[in-house]
Amino acid sequence: MNKLNYEGKIFKTNNYGDVVVTKYVDSSKVHIRFIETGYEATAEINQIKKGNVKDRLVATVRGVGVLGDEPACVNGKHLKEYLLWQAMLKRCYDPEYCSKHPTYNDCCVSENFKYYPYFKSWCFEQIGFKQTGWELDKDILVRGNKVYSEDTCVFIPQEINKLFNRQNKNQTEYPTGVHYDKREGKFHSHLSVSGGRIRLGRFNSVDAAFQAYKQAKEDQIKVVANKWKEQIDERAYKALMSYRVESLIDSNSIAPTTKVIER
Incomplete structure (x- = not known):
């Protein structure tokens, strides 16, 4: 022909x-x-x-991600930006992953970020993207955020990201940083630092123990923020310096308790 x-x-x-x-x-x-x-x-x-x-304009990755003409691999090795993009889509749109990590339920990705070439271009413009060990974060700039987008995401060092891991993930009766010692009849407050624990004291009430944790945690965040001030995105620094550990009364607990709202 x-x-x-x-x-x-x-x-x-x-x-x-x-x-x-x-x-x-x-x-x-x-x-x-x-x-x-x-x-x-x-x-x-x-x-x-x-x-x-x-x-390549069809959404072939997790049913929503569009690869476009940008390569995902070079010399048989997946590019860093592609791995970040693919992992982001997995966290939001893989039912099995979400069932194992319920904190990602209802999370989604913006239309721009679903397009790999746009996400790649955005990454190369961001502070910290080229740094080893830095992570894509969606929660620091916008508290409680559920949407991955160019307005809500920022790259931060692992040390900062780890600040917001819950200290007692399996504990529901008492707030983060607080546990009850039945033998003493006291509430203990503690702060996780570099894989270890710092004891903050023993208290007669949950609220008193939580307030000790709250103050220590907010001080800890400021110390780490100032350590990285000259290297991280200015928006991330400002968010860290104004971060407040919040609480509410858990009506489902045995007794009124204070519960931490964190990422």
Whole structure:
């Protein structure tokens, strides 16, 4: 078949609908356009005939992520930005992952971030992206945030991210940083620091123990924030310096208790 026989001809693909040949290049290559999305590419004629061409504007990652024309791998190795992007989509749209990590229930990704080329470009503009061990965070800039987007995400060192891990994940009756000693009949307050614990004291009430933890935790956050002040995004620094550990009364507990609201 020659140029006249190819241009304008429609072919079916295995998974991406129909494509139309828009321009004949030579006996092995042509330009094509996917009819459904308008995505254009150059393809080999033999692959078109087999239906093996791919529409890179179709959401193929977790059902929502669009790869576009940006490569996910170089020399057989996945790029850092792709791994971040793929992991972000997994946290939000993988049912099995969300069932094991319920804190990600109801989390989602902005339309811009669903498009890999946009996410990649955004990453390269961010402070800390090229630093080893820094992590993508969605909670520091906007408290309680559930949406990954360019307005809510920032890169931070692991040391900062670990500040917001709950200290007693399996404990529900008492707030973070507080436990009850039945033998003494006292409430103990403690702060996690570098994998260890600092005891803050023994108290007669949950609230008193929690207030000791609250003050120590907020002071700890400020110390770490100032340590990284010259390296992290200014928005992250301001958010850390104004961070407050909040509490509420848990009506489902045996007795009124204070509960920490943290990331």
